[in-house]
Amino acid sequence: MTLGNITDEVSRLHGKLYIVVLPDFFFVCFVLYLCSYFENLPVYLRCFTVGWVYTRILSRGVEVLQRLRMYKEAVEELRNLLSQSTYCPDSRGRWWDRLALNLQQHLKCIDQAIHCIKEGLSDPLVRTGHRLSLFQRAARMKESPSCKKHWKLLQDVPSMDVQDVSHVTIRGKMCPQTGMGKSVFLMEDIVQSQGQNENPSTSSETVMCSVEELALAHYRQQGFDQGIHGEGSTFSTLFGLLMWDIIFMGGIEDVFRNTYQVCPLDLHTDSFYENRKTPIEERLDLLQEASVETLQMLVAETWNSQQGKINPLVNWERFVSLEQAQSLAVCLGGVFLSGLIRRLCKDYRHCRGGLPDLVVWETQTLKYKLVEVKGPSDRLSHKQMIWLDELHKLGAEVEVCHVTAIGARSLRVS
Structure with missing residues (x-):
């Protein structure tokens, strides 16, 4: 191995950390020894090494290039990142997904995009939502008239079987609001008060609530006396x-x-x-x-x-x-x-997100539902689709609750 080869190897392992001045050959050998030592560390210790830091910096640099619409340069950097699996392996799914998007939509390199999808789906480090995203991209390309001549290349793309679950729709009155925050709805709340003769009386008042609180009220009317809006927690x-x-x-x-x-x-x-x-x-x-x-x-x-x-x-406030x-x-x-x-034990890093918003249950009958709530214009993410399918296969009753708005959405508070 020549001195130039060693320099190239050091640069590759350190994510384009170019060595300008090399004191001597033995120093370079020592650096290569350190690189091989880092590669043998478990992932949970490897994240404290210099190579991991450089890889994270390069990954952030890709986002900058994409914002500047420098897609050729972004593709080159993504390929450099994917050429190694030592550092940031949990980001490989995002890198493959973004590389396929840049090649297909921005650079119009359909053949390369298809090969990228195949490589990404065969990568064991690509998990959950990113895996489904790659598969769905290939499925859309099969149906696209512009990709008809690439149909043969798409035939051997690995398949994923994710089943849909039941969906329900409830309606609520949306609160006029300003800003671009989450949807806020109006709900009638029953209030009990003590009268002058110490006889309790009931009245109703209108309160503002989120889509999840509106859904909890809906399931409470269906007989579920217990409910928690906690999502993954x-x-x-x-x-x-x-x-x-x-x-x-x-x-x-x-x-x-x-x-x-x-x-x-x-x-x-x-x-x-x-x-x-x-x-x-x-x-x-x-x-x-x-x-x-x-x-x-x-x-x-x-x-x-x-x-x-x-x-x-553990969130100690999750349960009363x-x-x-x-x-x-x-x-x-x-x-x-x-x-x-x-x-969760096998892949907590990639499985902690996407779990349903609500858990509702009846204490007497032990009946329960796991519910993903979607407000107006919201849609399921890839991770949510996978979790709903997985929970259904585990025997749970799962449901997607869509909340639609009553009245004009263009109203605003002055």
């Missing part, structure tokens, strides 16, 4: 309560580096499951066969011993009481919780 809190001891278990090298950490370093990597595979599987087997009493006991043990302690997975958390765990059941937690 409802499920991550149950995950944290049922797996607390395993998440913070000792004996795993380098996942706790200082006393100020609130979670193990490997939580957002594939190493989390691999480092704890045996205890995780044992806990999942226990949940799979758990009785009502066992589920209540598991939740209560963590709640009583850890309540108030900082854990990024221990009894409510136990009630939801019992309604969901051990089989469903086992499947949900398995997915």
Whole structure:
């Protein structure tokens, strides 16, 4: 290997960090040794290396190039980023998706875009929403008249089977408002007051609410006496309560580096499951066969011993009481919780987003629904589509609740 080859290799590994002055050959060999050492580190430690920082900077640079409409340069940088899998592997799905978009729409290189989609779908580091996005792009290209001559290239694109779920539509009166914030609706709220003769009376008043609160009121009328608008935090809190001891278990090298950490370093990597595979599987087997009493006991043990302690997975305000958390765990059941937690343990980094907005349930019948709420002009994201399909396969009753507005949307408050 010549000195020039070594310089090129250093530049590649460091994401275009060009070495201008090299004191001697041995220094370059030492730098290459450090690069190979970084590559052998687990991902949760590799993110503290210089190469990771340079890769993040280059990734941000791609966004700048795209804003400047310098799409050829952006494509070149994306290909450079994708030529390595050492640094920022969790960003590969976004890179592939953006590369396919630039090639197809901006540069009109349809053949290259199709090959990019195929490579992205065959990349094991591309997960969940980005994988579905690539597949749907290929599906749209198949139906596009402008891509008819590329039809043969599109035939062997890997397929994805994501089933749709049931949809319902409710109507609400939209509040006239200014600005571009989230939709605000008006809802009649029943208020109880104490009369002069100490006889309670009821009255109604109009209150402003979000689309989720409007949907909660709708499901309350259907008999669901309990409901939480928590999105992913409802499920991550149950995950944290049922797996607390395993998440913070000792004996795993380098996942706790200082006393100020609130979670193990490997939580957002594939190493989390691999480092704890045996205890995780044992806990999942226990949940799979758990009785009502066992589920209540598991939740209560963590709640009583850890309540108030900082854990990024657990929102202690998500449930109003221990009894409510136990009630939801019992309604969901051990089989469903086992499947949900398995997915979170294996890929928490990519699965923490996209979970349904609402969980509603009946405490007496143990009936429940997981509901994704969509306001006017909102639509499902790729991650939400995948989660709804996954939850349905786990046996949950899932639903998409569309909220439509009554009256003119052009009204504004003066």
